[in-house]
Amino acid sequence: MTAPTRRERLRTATLSxxxxxxxxxxxxxGIEAVSLRAIARDMGMTAPAIxxxxxxxxxxxxxxxxxxxxxxxxxxxxxxxxxxxxxxGQLLEMCRALRRWAVGHPAEFTLIFGNPVPGxxxxxDHCVDPDHPGARLGAVFLAPFVALTRGHRxxxxxxxxxxxxxxxxxxxxxxxxxxxxxxxxxxFLSAWTRLxxxxxxxxxxxxxxxxxxxxxxxxxxxISLLLQLRPAEPGDxxxxxxxxx
Amino acid sequence: MTAPTRRERLRTATLSxxxxxxxxxxxxxGIEAVSLRAIARDMGMTAPAIxxxxxxxxxxxxxxxxxxxxxxxxxxxxxxxxxxxxxxGQLLEMCRALRRWAVGHPAEFTLIFGNPVPGxxxxxDHCVDPDHPGARLGAVFLAPFVALTRGHRxxxxxxxxxxxxxxxxxxxxxxxxxxxxxxxxxxFLSAWTRLxxxxxxxxxxxxxxxxxxxxxxxxxxxISLLLQLRPAEPGDxxxxxxxxx
DNA sequence: AAGCTAAGTGAACGGCGTTAACTATGGCAA
DNA sequence: TTGCCATAGTTAACGCCGTTCACTTAGCTT
Numbered sequence: 001m002t003a004p005t006r007r008e009r010l011r012t013a014t015l016s017x018x019x020x021x022x023x024x025x026x027x028x029x030g031i032e033a034v035s036l037r038a039i040a041r042d043m044g045m046t047a048p049a050i051x052x053x054x055x056x057x058x059x060x061x062x063x064x065x066x067x068x069x070x071x072x073x074x075x076x077x078x079x080x081x082x083x084x085x086x087x088x089g090q091l092l093e094m095c096r097a098l099r100r101w102a103v104g105h106p107a108e109f110t111l112i113f114g115n116p117v118p119g120x121x122x123x124x125d126h127c128v129d130p131d132h133p134g135a136r137l138g139a140v141f142l143a144p145f146v147a148l149t150r151g152h153r154x155x156x157x158x159x160x161x162x163x164x165x166x167x168x169x170x171x172x173x174x175x176x177x178x179x180x181x182x183x184x185x186x187x188f189l190s191a192w193t194r195l196x197x198x199x200x201x202x203x204x205x206x207x208x209x210x211x212x213x214x215x216x217x218x219x220x221x222x223i224s225l226l227l228q229l230r231p232a233e234p235g236d237x238x239x240x241x242x243x244x245x
Numbered sequence: 246m247t248a249p250t251r252r253e254r255l256r257t258a259t260l261s262x263x264x265x266x267x268x269x270x271x272x273x274x275g276i277e278a279v280s281l282r283a284i285a286r287d288m289g290m291t292a293p294a295i296x297x298x299x300x301x302x303x304x305x306x307x308x309x310x311x312x313x314x315x316x317x318x319x320x321x322x323x324x325x326x327x328x329x330x331x332x333x334g335q336l337l338e339m340c341r342a343l344r345r346w347a348v349g350h351p352a353e354f355t356l357i358f359g360n361p362v363p364g365x366x367x368x369x370d371h372c373v374d375p376d377h378p379g380a381r382l383g384a385v386f387l388a389p390f391v392a393l394t395r396g397h398r399x400x401x402x403x404x405x406x407x408x409x410x411x412x413x414x415x416x417x418x419x420x421x422x423x424x425x426x427x428x429x430x431x432x433f434l435s436a437w438t439r440l441x442x443x444x445x446x447x448x449x450x451x452x453x454x455x456x457x458x459x460x461x462x463x464x465x466x467x468i469s470l471l472l473q474l475r476p477a478e479p480g481d482x483x484x485x486x487x488x489x490x
Numbered sequence: 491a492a493g494c495t496a497a498g499t500g501a502a503c504g505g506c507g508t509t510a511a512c513t514a515t516g517g518c519a520a
Numbered sequence: 521t522t523g524c525c526a527t528a529g530t531t532a533a534c535g536c537c538g539t540t541c542a543c544t545t546a547g548c549t550t
Contacts (some may be wrong), residue, residue: 007516007527014528031360035506048508049529057507115276117448129316135454155330157469165465171457176454189455190466195450197442205361206441209380209421210434213414220410220434224402252496252547259497293539294498302538331541 002076015053017043022064026107034061047139061111068108069133075101076140086105087144088226093223094141099215102199109203113196135176138192142177145188154187157181195196260298262288264355267309271352306356313353314378320346321385325487332389333471339386340440340467344460347444352472358441380421385435387422390433390474397476407431436470 004012021039036047038056054060079097080090102109112134156162162182170185180188198221201207202214211217246288249257265285281292281302299305324342347354356378401407407427415430425433443466446452447459456462 005517010516011528036316036508039504044431046530047506047512048531049263051508052528072401080364085315095342109358113451114328114449115355132454138454143480157465157472159470162465165389165468166315166456169456169461172453172457173455185399186462190469192455193442193466194435196440196446197438198350198441200445201438201441204359204360208417209383210418210437211414216411216414217431217434220402220407221438223406224435228400229439250548255547256497281539282537291499292537293500297497338544361532 011053014043017049018053019064019067022060023108026064026111027105030107030138031061031111036060037040041113044128065112068105068112069137071108072098072101072112073133073137073138073140076137079146080140087148088230090144091141091148092222092226094144096182097197099202102203106203109199113200114204126131139177142194145191146180146184149184149187149229154183156177156183156186156190161181187229191229194221194225256298258373263295263298263305263308264312267305267362268353271356272310272350275352276356279309281305285337310357313357314382316353317343317346317357318378318382318385321382325385325389328457332393333475334421335389336386337391337467337471339389343461344438344444344447347448348460351448354444357375358445359449372439386421387433390436391425391429394429394432394474399428399433401428401435432474435472439466439470 018039020043022034024042025038026032034057036050040047040050050060056062056236075099076094079093083090083093101136102113166186167182170182173180173185173189196212198218202218207214207217265282266287267279269287270279270283279302281295285295295305299308321342322338324338328335328338339488347358401471404427411431415425415427417429418425418434441465443459447463450461452459
């Protein structure tokens with residue numbers, strides 16, 4: 001690994017300048033403001049020059065999406081590492097970090113978690129790859145989730161029903177994250193879609209008809225979710241929710 | 246109210262032809278395929294003529310979104326009316342109708358429930374209007390939900406906690422749908438975001454890393470949700486769940 | 491029949507992604 | 521050191537796009 005030559009340094013600098021410009025346009029004007037010509041204009045370049053770095057605008061956007069996935073994952077990991085070892089507290093802070101990032105970076109969240117934009121479609125399609133940034137983000141949440149729910153009954157429908165309905169369709173999850181007890185797998189997916197639904201509805205502006213402070217709903221739902229996942233204890237505030245089955 | 250003149254007939258015919266063309270383009274090529282020039286080309290017209298019917302492409306898309314909201318609501322209402330009077334069965338079939346429409350019309354679902362597209366943004370912003378199609382869709386689900394949960398304890402955090410966290414922030418919901426007990430309001434929003442999260446993740450392709458048959462997860466989650474909302478009875482088994490096609 | 495209004499046309503402006511042909515330059519080998 | 525070549529950049533062009541403007545045509549009204 002020798003020292004990078006001058007051309008290599010210039011190339012990586014230009015590449016990150018392109019990505020930075022794309023990000024800035026994404027933040028200020030949404031995905032439809034990201035154009036090769038605008039990026040090049042901001043850099044004092046011409047649009048065709050960008051084709052030396054990306055084969056198309058779609059590819060550029062896809063690369064940006066990958067970076068954003070990693071950024072979000074690192075944010076979530078940082079929140080986890082800044083918390084004590086109890087998985088419940090870790091999950092709480094990780095979920096909060098996810099929402100905080102989403103609300104603070106709505107355009108970025110929209111790009112990676114909203115409608116598949118043309119360049120990001122292949123992303124979603126080839127998600128069965130365990131190295132996919134989406135799967136890696138899921139894995140970060142899965143670890144403390146498994147730790148939290150280990151060894152006690154989860155508030156799911158009966159395991160026989162889960163087996164019958166869901167048993168044959170969890171192959172992608174097993175491929176990505178290793179084998180899991182079916183009730184843990186189901187409870188995780190249920191929690192993940194709940195988290196996604198809450199955050200996505202807030203960021204996409206679909207909660208305005210119901211609440212004027214989405215964070216309050218988020219915090220309430222988070223408490224409810226974690227209470228349901230905890231083993232029922234005598235005097236638990238949620239006896240019927242947690243121990244129905 | 247006299248008979249429509251010839252020009253009026255032509256105008257409404259052209260208007261619906263424009264909308265139909267826009268819908269067809271949306272379905273075949275996604276929202277970015279909807280262009281004034283393409284619509285006009287398909288109609289044997291020129292693009293500026295459309296400005297006699299819509300002030301801009303954004304307005305045309307917003308009108309299309311409104312129509313789609315109504316179409317989805319009618320689909321859900323039809324599913325409700327084709328089911329018996331028990332609110333649990335009605336809710337089950339309404340949720341299934343929602344998912345069926347979303348999966349069968351992914352581009353349309355994406356337009357009204359995904360990233361706010363420029364023309365649809367004002368839609369989301371002015372959602373506090375009870376006549377807003379989104380609020381009306383919510384109301385359709387709210388009625389059987391209230392009936393289902395009336396008179397028994399819901400699996401929510403304690404009401405005092407709900408009051409403290411959420412009490413001051415439900416004004417838009419009350420404005421749109423009338424006053425509700427806070428545990429009912431919270432449980433409804435929780436269920437609504439769960440439903441949205443599930444369907445949106447499936448339609449947007451964000452579940453590929455986890456399941457190979459999203460419908461199985463949907464059905465399981467639906468059963469779990471309805472079981473949690475019902476008063477616990479000995480030997481409860483949610484019979485409708487098994488009577489699926 | 492005259493005149494007004496609504497519907498539609500064609501040309502044009504500026505913006506977009508992308509391609510092709512061309513120029514200048516950094517790095518390497520003879 | 522000189523000569524070469526791959527690389528990074530340029531300009532020009534094509535065909536899309538939304539939108540505006542001036543103009544024509546056809547329908548309706550009086």
